[in-house]
Amino acid sequence: MAGMALGKNYDGQSCALASALEVIGERWTLLIVRDALYGVRRFGDFQAHLDIPKAVLSQRLSTLVEAGVLERRRYQETPPRDEYVVTPVGQELWLPVLALAQWGERHLSTRGPHRLFHHVTCGGRLEPTSYCRTCGGLVTLDEVEMRPGPGLAGDTRQDQVSLALRTPHRMLDPIP
């Protein structure tokens, strides 16, 4: 993605997804996060693995450090060398990364899954799910209702969609 660093962002969307995309929605960023979750830490390793222009990598790493996703850490003094380590905030991106990757595996992959993720304690395969805190069941989209929350307070948009979404709404129900 482009134009998000200075001024041209998703402002006015009143949506946490838009905020998230301002941090991790630019080109290359989520692949950098994925590599960092694998354990890649050094500038040169990111660059060699991703085939990304150095200037872009440098800028993305700075953005991620600023957003609290990565932490820049001096690991030796002579010569001075820094590494980029995933913070707890960055570790929580594991779920969206896994969910997106598995969507790609299911619908865009040809020769079967590229990488499998297993639970170390029992060896079972991982699955990302959306589950219900109250009844504990797995929930599919047709059982989901959106309700406006307190963060929507400052939303002044007047288009039909924004108006409709300020009241509870069943997912996939046509708007308006």
Add this chain to the structure above:
Amino acid sequence: MAGMALGKNYDGQSCALASALEVIGERWTLLIVRDALYGVRRFGDFQAHLDIPKAVLSQRLSTLVEAGVLERRRYQETPPRDEYVVTPVGQELWLPVLALAQWGERHLSTRGPHRLFHHVTCGGRLEPTSYCRTCGGLVTLDEVEMRPGPGLAGDTRQDQVSLALRTPHRMLDPIP
């Protein structure tokens, strides 16, 4: 994101995440999908709600239709009007969208959540989780091991990271 439509893509990444990002990783695309999951269907509604340039919206909708995420459907003949409806493949993007939005709520939101997602049958709040198929437990990143799968067969990369990731690897363990 930029440069993904013609030739300049994430090729050589041997990764389902990269494939997924080629479809839904461009600027605005995931916000369009989110709106479509809410039930937005018409060109003008997307445009009014997102404040997106028409040319970009037009191109993104075409890409999403081509990828099988949306279906373009004639809903009236005079005047001829089409709508864009989420396919089952697109509905499966619900989980990554929810996971990303909740990450944004937790770490980037100021006034509390913008939108809450509830289970219609019991009213409980939704939570995206990564869970283990075998033991049924919820799994955090430090309990995850990556193992190479059959789709990795054609991978000929020789950098240190690619070599290390062709063998089972505990997440967050430093590479190389």
Add this chain to the structure above:
DNA sequence: TAACACGGTTCGGTGAATGAACTAACATGG
């Protein structure tokens, strides 16, 4: 018959991505 609505396409200007070249700090080998 004129104005309007919808769903786009076309166009010029701006800014980001790209690859190649260059820099700086230090290490290593002869």
Add this chain to the structure above:
DNA sequence: CCATGTTAGTTCATTCACCGAACCGTGTTA
């Protein structure tokens, strides 16, 4: 002591995507 190499960048010219405004075609309404 000097040449070469490694790491982590920065600088630069070119290319390309995003942007907003204007325009277009079809059909509808006043």
